[in-house]
Amino acid sequence: MAMSLNLRRKEHDDNGQLVLVAGYESGHTCAYTVSESSWSLIYINKSHSQPILSVAIHPSLESFFTSSADANIVQHPLAIATQPIKVINTKHAGQTSLQVRDDGRIIVSAGWDGCGRVYSSITLKQVAVLKWHTGGLQVSAFSGEVDKKRWIVIGGKDAKITLWDVFN
Numbered sequence: 001m002a003m004s005l006n007l008r009r010k011e012h013d014d015n016g017q018l019v020l021v022a023g024y025e026s027g028h029t030c031a032y033t034v035s036e037s038s039w040s041l042i043y044i045n046k047s048h049s050q051p052i053l054s055v056a057i058h059p060s061l062e063s064f065f066t067s068s069a070d071a072n073i074v075q076h077p078l079a080i081a082t083q084p085i086k087v088i089n090t091k092h093a094g095q096t097s098l099q100v101r102d103d104g105r106i107i108v109s110a111g112w113d114g115c116g117r118v119y120s121s122i123t124l125k126q127v128a129v130l131k132w133h134t135g136g137l138q139v140s141a142f143s144g145e146v147d148k149k150r151w152i153v154i155g156g157k158d159a160k161i162t163l164w165d166v167f168n
Contacts, residue, residue, distance in 0.1 A: 001025045004055045006064065007034075019078060021064045023052025029066050031078055047074045047084050053096040058121065059104045065121075067095040067109055073124055088124040092117065097140045101150055106167055108152050110137035116154040118166060128166055134158045 004023040009016070010033075018034040027048035033040045050069035057064045057078070063085055066074045071093045075086040094112030100121060101107075107119045108130075116130030116137060135157035143151040152164040 003052050004066075006055045006057045008057045008061060010061060019057060019061060021055045021057055021078075023055045023066055023068075025051040027052060027068065027070075029055065029064075029074075029076060031064065031076070042080050043076060043078070045076060045082070045084055047076075047087055048072055050093075053094070054098040054109070056098040056100045056107065058100050059102055065098050065100065065107060067098050069094055071095075073098070073107075073109070073119065075121075075124060086124055090117070090126065094136070097138065099140050099142050101142045102144060103150075108140045108142065108154075110140040110154055110156070112136040114156065114158075116140055116152065116162075116164070118152070130154060130162070130164050130166070132162050133160060 002022050006021045008019045020032045020034050023029050028046045031043040048068035048070050052066050052068050054067045063075050071090050073088050074084045076084045095109040097110040099108050107121050109117050114133045118128035133156040137156040139155045141153050149168045155161045
């Protein structure tokens with residue numbers, strides 16, 4: 001069963017091709033190129049032991065990220081390959097709603113433990129913890145650039161939404 005999807009149009013592609021990434025309950029992830037007439041599987045891997053909660057495509061369209069009910073965040077290639085680029089055990093299970101900032105430098109996640117976490121998209125190292133909510137988090141997002149800032153927004157089970165100004 002599909003648990004998370006992300007669809008992007010290939011920039012500078014005259015054929016109108018799309019890139020589709022899917023995360024499945026089995027812990028598998030697949031990447032496809034999609035056109036009006038066909039779907040082509042370009043990557044498949046099982047790097048999670050639990051259902052995938054979130055997939056996010058890097059703006060460069062060279063890779064994508066997955067998170068799961070396990071504690072791993074995984075960077076996968078958006079190319080014909082057999083192995084992920086990088087796997088990191090964050091020691092924080094249940095990170096969902098992965099988002100990559102439009103400049104591609106950082107990733108944010110919403111955690112079941114009530115913390116938002118910010119990671120470098122290059123090293124996958126945690127660079128900030130956003131802690132304010134009293135319950136598990138369900139959603140995270142980045143704003144586009146507003147007054148030369150890119151905001152992080154996080155929402156959770158406590159019915160509250162927080163706005164964060166970090167790494168601007």
